[in-house]
Amino acid sequence: MVDAAAPDGAEPEPELDSEVDPAPGLDPAPIPAPPRAISPEQFHDADGVDDWRVLYWGAHAFFRASSYAAAARFVAAITALDEVVAHEPDVDLRHEGVAVKLISRDLRDLSTRDVEVARIISRVAREQGLTADVSVLQVVQTAVASPPSADVTPFWTAVLGYVRPNDTHLVDPLRRGSSVFLQPAERVGPQRGRMHVDVCVPHDQVHARIEAALAAGGRIADDSFAPEWWTLADSENHGVDLTTWWGRESTRLEEERPGG
Numbered sequence: 001m002v003d004a005a006a007p008d009g010a011e012p013e014p015e016l017d018s019e020v021d022p023a024p025g026l027d028p029a030p031i032p033a034p035p036r037a038i039s040p041e042q043f044h045d046a047d048g049v050d051d052w053r054v055l056y057w058g059a060h061a062f063f064r065a066s067s068y069a070a071a072a073r074f075v076a077a078i079t080a081l082d083e084v085v086a087h088e089p090d091v092d093l094r095h096e097g098v099a100v101k102l103i104s105r106d107l108r109d110l111s112t113r114d115v116e117v118a119r120i121i122s123r124v125a126r127e128q129g130l131t132a133d134v135s136v137l138q139v140v141q142t143a144v145a146s147p148p149s150a151d152v153t154p155f156w157t158a159v160l161g162y163v164r165p166n167d168t169h170l171v172d173p174l175r176r177g178s179s180v181f182l183q184p185a186e187r188v189g190p191q192r193g194r195m196h197v198d199v200c201v202p203h204d205q206v207h208a209r210i211e212a213a214l215a216a217g218g219r220i221a222d223d224s225f226a227p228e229w230w231t232l233a234d235s236e237n238h239g240v241d242l243t244t245w246w247g248r249e250s251t252r253l254e255e256e257r258p259g260g
Contacts, residue, residue: 035113040245051132053202057254058103063130108253163256
């Protein structure tokens, strides 16, 4: 039977089966697996992330540069890569070098994608002659305690110009300044003030930091929560908690919650 739409004497065009591969013999491009959330321990167990340390708010690295221009070239190189641009890491350019922080915004946590991007950034650093320095990595936070009946959140949000990424923290919306931990009063130990400083350092640097504090006249006030954190105090009993990722199952996103 001749197709009524075909010209006289012409064979009708065969219909393509939508389920037939139009290019038989060619394997379809593999679909990358979606990123999955991982713990700080899983991040550190991955290969190729020796330059990075999980602290508050993500995985951090600092790459030392010989000059501001060299640091700027490194930033230009990593931001020219699609994988890095799509992930939108926080990048801080200084004369001494470049600080980078990674976290998966869509998952509000660390993920397998952070491992992949960390490897890429470290590779570019090596190619450009920058060296990682984990000894300078830290995140500082202020802890403010109050009883449940006293909601101090509106005050601290207003006075600092911060936003609230979760139920217990306030953060700089541009992620520059120290965060504030709104600590429930029942979690404040005896003989402690209602405010103290938290310093999150790399897990392999914490003992050196403790020794330096003790040598400078400090003392260990409480180590019952070690190795998650150690409470130190100066001669006037001002407290500071030195903390690491040990004992933590996740890493939160340092950004305002949608609709928050």
